Amino acid sequence: MRRPGGGGGPALALAIALAALVARGADASIHEYGGGGFKPRANSFFFHGGSEGLYASDASSNSSASFIRFDSVVFRRTPESASRHEDMQQKTGLVEAIIVEIQDRDKIGGSYLHSDAICCTPELDKERSCKVGEVIIRPNPDNPDGPKRIQTFFDGRNEETSMVPQTVTVNKTGMYYLYFMFCDPQLKGLKIIGRTVWRNPQGYLPGKMAPMMTFYGFMSLAYLALGLLWFIQFVRLWKDILQLHYHITAVIALGMCEMSFWYFEYANFNSTGTRPMGITLWAVTFTAVKKTISRLLLLVVSMGYGVVLPTLGGITSRVAALGLVYFVASEALELVENVGNINDFSGKTRLFLVLPVAVLDATFIIWIFSSLSRTLEKLQLYFNATDPLSELWQRAWIIPAFWNVLSYALLAIICILWSPSRNPTGFAYSEDAGDGADEEGLSLVGSAVKGTGDMVNLHVFPEDKRA
Known part of the structure; x- marks a missing residue:
């Protein structure tokens, strides 16, 4: 058996965790964005804005509506990216907020068009399947409310643009993901600042909590x-x-x-x-x-x-x-x-x-x-x-029986959790x-x-x- 040693490793882990926690505060259903960068994926760039289980709004009850609210979300591009445009130009850069429920995850991207692209390409645009520069989203006829897209544009040489503060009401129970995405490679280096607020009808606790x-x-x-x-x-x-x-x-x-x-x-x-x-x-x-x-x-x-x-x-x-x-x-x-x-x-x-x-x-x-x-x-x-004549012999069966019962209980739990589906x-x-x-x-x-x-x-x- 390994003899327990010193606590250097765990102590270091605790110090790192405390430092990270102090730096980022204690927000939960209020998701803060402190200048995070976007990551490349296929022909797009994305930023994970949060994910939570949300219950559908119930109009028949006195509870509040379930929603995702965008509060003062600001996008900041690099000076090099802004300088590529003229002052009087409009819509010189597009950033999209995509809200998708987990069951609609296959609606994002060009898989149904037999393409690995996430952003629309000129070839797909010619087929009138999507618009160049936008994320490919296939509407779900069974769920008209999703996936949702909210577009924000840069104008001229402005290095910043803000999303219009708005609230998206959730009308279907599910696990929702929020992604901020853009397709223009010239926006590489884009940063996001601000926050979003997620709320269930009964409060701010995520559905799974x-x-x-x-x-x-x-x-x-x-x-x-x-x-x-x-x-x-x-x-x-x-x-x-x-x-x-x-x-x-x-x-x-x-x-x-x-x-x-x-x-x-x-x-x-x-x-x-x-x-x-x-x-x-x-x-x-x-x-x-x-x-x-x-x-x-x-x-x-x-x-x-x-x-x-x-x-x-x-x-x-x-x-x-x-x-x-x-x-x-x-x-x-x-x-x-x-x-x-x-x-x-x-x-x-x-x-x-x-x-x-x-x-x-x-x-x-x-x-x-x-x-x-x-x-x-x-x-x-x-x-x-x-x-040797103790009456404990009448209870001797308990110990081996206990281990058999424990083994059976564990097996039953495994069968339930990993049952065929x-x-x-x-x-x-x-x-x-x-x-x-x-x-x-x-x-x-x-x-x-x-x-x-x-x-x-x-x-x-x-x-x-x-x-």
């Missing part, structure tokens, strides 16, 4: 009920309390605080559209502390602490070191996932922080199961040697793949699911083979 607010509310009450029952039993038998019981009490208290903080964080997010930095940091910290203590508690119980071992002896320092390193790595990952824009970090950045946590989780699993195996052997020898490759392109795999030893911890711009690109532009 909205149920979590209710979940955290119920979990807060569940932890409160568990805490009351545990406290009553703790007081009744306080003379027989073991050190292990104090650790269990700490896990319950941390779980109660964690769920409460997450509920208030989501409630504030839902009402304002931004994540409250203070509450979020506390919630993230409680999550990291509880995950660490939960794993440590499961580890020491598996070692037989309080059952066959009065103390951990010489391995105490190793257990503490593993817990400290895990806390630092987990805190860094939770900060990146829960503070700031919900889909700003790329897959590579997140992978850099996920790997240390995955390695440490694997270390915990190996150590727990190897310790549990040795502890069960000691218990079996003890019962066989000291009390009409679109089996959908998992390969799912934005949420791998984001909900946060395994807890003694607790359930919900985490918002995060997306990345890189993965979204695969959704919207599957026909581009050269990117």
Whole structure:
């Protein structure tokens, strides 16, 4: 087994995450654009403006409309690009905002015209299939509202142009993506500044995160009920309390605080559209502390602490070191996932922080199961040697049965998640793949699911083979 070492790597990851978070603020459903550049794809250039699950507006209820609002979005081109035109010229550069629902992703680009192009070419223009200089969009007869395009032009030699502030109402439930795109190579180097506001009928929480607010509310009450029952039993038998019981009490208290903080964080997010930095940091910290203590508690119980071992002896320092390193790595990952824009970090950045946590989780699993195996052997020898006529033989079936039930439950979950479907490759392109795999030893911890711009690109532009 690998001996846990120092925390240099996770500490560096935490420092990088904190620096990035401080630099970009704490906006979420309000997506800020601070001078980002456009990336080339096929014969176009694009900027990922955000993606969220939105519910359709319900005119029959008293709830607000679901919308995407463009607030003071400004495009800034280079002086070299502006100098190529005359002062009196009009429409010297076109930038388009494309709003597409995930099921309409195949409507963008020339795949239906048997072309790999995303922007219209002179050849396609001759066929009257599109207009040169515009993104190719095929209307969806089943969804007249999408995909939507909003055009903004530069005039003369102006280096800046602004989108007209406007609100796009969402009338269909789905996962929506926003892309800013242009086709003119002379606009290369274009920057975008401003923000867009995304809102569901019940608030600013994205559709995939909205149920979590209710979940955290119920979990807060569940932890409160568990805490009351545990406290009553703790007081009744306080003379027989073991050190292990104090650790269990700490896990319950941390779980109660964690769920409460997450509920208030989501409630504030839902009402304002931004994540409250203070509450979020506390919630993230409680999550990291509880995950660490939960794993440590499961580890020491598996070692037989309080059952066959009065103390951990010489391995105490190793257990503490593993817990400290895990806390630092987990805190860094939770900060990146829960503070700031919900889909700003790329897959590579997140992978850099996920790997240390995955390695440490694997270390915990190996150590727990190897310790549990040795502890069960000691218990079996003890019962066989000291009390061969013990009535415990009537319960001996529980341990092997437990492992069979656990294996069956895991198999059933796998069968449900990976059951045959009409679109089996959908998992390969799912934005949420791998984001909900946060395994807890003694607790359930919900985490918002995060997306990345890189993965979204695969959704919207599957026909581009050269990117």
